[in-house]
Amino acid sequence: MATQTVEALVEGGKASAAPPLGPALGPLGVNIGQVIAKINEKTGAFKGMQVPIKVTVDTATKTFDVSVGTPPASALIKKEAGVEKGSGNPKLEKIANIKIEQIIKIAKMKEGSLMGKTMTDRVKEVLGTCFSMGIMVEGKAARDTIRDVEAGMFAEEIKLGKTELTAEELKEVETQRKQLEEELKAKRASFEATAKSIIAAMVGKPRGTIKAKLIESGIPTSLIEELLPVEAAGAAAAPGAAAPKKEEGKKDEKKK
Numbered sequence: 001m002a003t004q005t006v007e008a009l010v011e012g013g014k015a016s017a018a019p020p021l022g023p024a025l026g027p028l029g030v031n032i033g034q035v036i037a038k039i040n041e042k043t044g045a046f047k048g049m050q051v052p053i054k055v056t057v058d059t060a061t062k063t064f065d066v067s068v069g070t071p072p073a074s075a076l077i078k079k080e081a082g083v084e085k086g087s088g089n090p091k092l093e094k095i096a097n098i099k100i101e102q103i104i105k106i107a108k109m110k111e112g113s114l115m116g117k118t119m120t121d122r123v124k125e126v127l128g129t130c131f132s133m134g135i136m137v138e139g140k141a142a143r144d145t146i147r148d149v150e151a152g153m154f155a156e157e158i159k160l161g162k163t164e165l166t167a168e169e170l171k172e173v174e175t176q177r178k179q180l181e182e183e184l185k186a187k188r189a190s191f192e193a194t195a196k197s198i199i200a201a202m203v204g205k206p207r208g209t210i211k212a213k214l215i216e217s218g219i220p221t222s223l224i225e226e227l228l229p230v231e232a233a234g235a236a237a238a239p240g241a242a243a244p245k246k247e248e249g250k251k252d253e254k255k256k
Contacts, residue, residue: 011051013048073114211228
């Protein structure tokens, strides 16, 4: 049986006959509308995410098969948590709090591409990704939840493969996300006010000195770089700019 394969990355549930799929499928003689419908049916659960798909066509019978890969674990975690991106400072800033059932769901979806040999190992692997993104699980830093898994705290949920949340639990996840978002906004505003006060009080001093004071005061590095650009060192560098001219003057004197 001779076959040809078309691979592409599509948005979950929103594939279309536009490039790259349409032009690639057209020469194969399949019903493009049917292929697109099947792709959207199989990728509907990944709405808002880029999903790898593969269409295998029997060139003789024009029948086809659609296989769907899964987005990266980080993309699935963001979807479950309802966030657009991970934390910029995951150790200190937590941006969402999800349930163990959502972790099990992701571990099952990524079963074929995770390193863990058992479901428990795969759950721990997903939790590790959560920790690097600043996503809490069951009200704790994901690293602590890994210890709970190792202690058998969620053995029953993992054994049963529980992945569904009640409407009340889903509402709780969303409420906590919004709460953490507001807390982070308030914390950033406080850091920003402190940083601006320090910078204003140290005008004219070398940038390195100001930066050291900001770090000492607990201001996040990302905010320091945002509020204290390299250009701020211009004033401190200016006096040194005259040095080369003096040296040139000395050289001229020697020539005389």
